[in-house]
Amino acid sequence: MAHILVATTDDEPGVLNRVTSLVRRRAFNIHSLTVGPAETSGTSRMTMVVESDETGARRVAAHLEKLLNVLRVEILSERPSVVRYLALLRVSAPATTRGQVLLVGQAFRAQVVDVAEDSVVLECSGSAEKISALADALRPYGLMELSRTGALAMARGTLPTVVPLKRPEVDYPPLAMSV
């Protein structure tokens, strides 16, 4: 089954590589990955859909949390959450079919974001299934380009406790022998 993991990370060069390299090394398959700045400056939010069972998802999360550049990891598929995908679709739309194309778009609540002589670009957001269905519905008219993002996700309701970005300092047991 697909699990959604959200990692808050340092916004530094190479961090994306560290995250994906780790997931690959642990033999998990990434379905989709969406990266952008998070609410706090200097941090990024990576939303990852990973194919795995529940224990597997927990394991990936535990491994990710060990990366120095990862501040926290949430498994959103374990709680009620909002999941959205975004897609841009360029559809052939000569005068003869333009009306039908726009009707299909409307049915999916897609927006027209560009109009050219013989094509239009639609923008659609929603579940992965909805976007696939829209693409399928437009295919007969000539789907010229399709660009889709991976999942974006956020938990519903109030956050249970504000997870501090930096974990509280714990008392370290002194090392057996240390430098």
Add this chain to the structure above:
Amino acid sequence: MQLSGAQILWECLVRLGVDTVFGYPGGAILPAYDALLDYPIRHVLVRHEQGAAHMADGYARASGRVGVVIATSGPGATNLVTGLANALMDSIPMVAITGQVGSRLLGTDAFQEVDVTGVTLPVTKHNYLVTRAEDIAPVLREAFAVARQGRPGPVLVDITKDAQQAKTELDWEGAEPTRHLRCSLPAFTEEQVTAALDLIRGAARPLILAGHGIELSGAKEQVLAFAARTRTPMATTLLGIGAVPAQHPLNLGMMGMHGEAWVNQAIQEADLLLAFGMRFDDRVTGTLATYAQHAKKIHIDIDPAELGKNVPVDLGVAGDLRAFLDKLLPELDFHDHREWLGRIEALKGAAAVRDIQSMPDEGRLFAAHVIHDLWRLTEGTAIVVTDVGQHQMWEAQYYHHEEPRSLITSGGLGTMGFALPAALGAKIARPDKEVWVVAGDGGFQMTMPELMTLVQEGLKVNIAIINNGYLGMVRQWQEFFYERRYSSTPILSPDFVKLAAAFGIEGLSVSTREAAVRAIETARACEGPFLIDFRVEQEDTVFPMVPAGAALDAMIRRPIPATPSVLAETGADI
């Protein structure tokens, strides 16, 4: 005062308590090597950077301190990869410093440019590319903190040549690490302590699985107190050897693929396993489908990602073992587990008749006898550093280690060529200790140029080559599982004694037990390093053995009496 990046590097290492580094110079690290002359740090010039990494590793394992390696860009850095992977697998704190081409040349395929942070990403706990002198101090301080905190591991710091050359102020206080605390741990909870106590109270056949984490946590006393209070027997992993004394009456011995039959049998019969700082490696569990099916499992590990990774557990505690046991100990009830200990005693007695130590040598030299004699003559007090193969398993079975950090061996990666360089590092860390290399004829040939490093550094290390003319461990698998088709396992060796002589090292070659004993005595009496070429039985086998993927108690046992034929049976009828 303005310092160059190179000076800041050494200044920081000195302040971090580093007294020795293992390395090899080259163009991109030249500024650092130039500045090194002005700092009180011993530099051990190796013969191959892999040797430097294993030396730092051996140094860290013997002392518990962070081992430090230094190498140049490109080939110097890539030669470290095996050593880093080895340290990562076995949780060894290490910092590797590599030179990198000038920052303006990065990405241009400049001379000796390799994407070192890219190449070492999966074999380090963390790594850094430093392109500015100002970043050297904070990065180094963080690197040391990361290397040794939580679950220890190797960290690499790649420093461009211009960063080594540029001048800046050293702001030591301002370089204090904070970020490393993120990879620290949530403390365990009271509920977990209570849950553990409940499981312990309810157990009739408990067993401690003693791992490397005991050593890393410094929890030996706590584990022994736990065992004594509850009369719980202990089994060790390969890397757990020495963490609890071999002679301890409750220490059963090593578990796993080449563990004692009674230990594996006890694991299969136990009703509670207490995994103390061990990670259920596949060499330890055999097939997971039939592993310890009657046992509840408590797993205490500082790395939360280890809990439930290989074996589902009833109680997983993420935390430092010593801290957890300190909480647990005052609450423990006394048990005597008389019946359970009696059962194990019976299993043990039945297996002892097969022990090769009870068998006559009839003029032949068995590796197991050599190890036994080495143990006897050194009174079990040496640091033994092994290579990988059959000799490693015989060492684990027949050298009885009483002290933590006295067996140094490559467990998780099984890196041939580890022993000689790691022993150099161990000797430098513990000059007060007698240090022995136990290596195979194959593995020794992988890193033998480090003999010259040994001589150049004036170190007294004794070397035992268990020379069987084969890549023995692989030959053993071919014997059992590939119809004795010995494909590429017979291996020729040079005359090791003459070879040693060329390095200025004394040596002896022996092929009988009497001569072996005399040679060990001669080596110990010799002031300088000494090499012994033990010409042992060529087609000898490490028993018992759990075939890969088999159940833990489906062991191939030593035949009674020893014959070359193989007797496969299950441990159930000992």
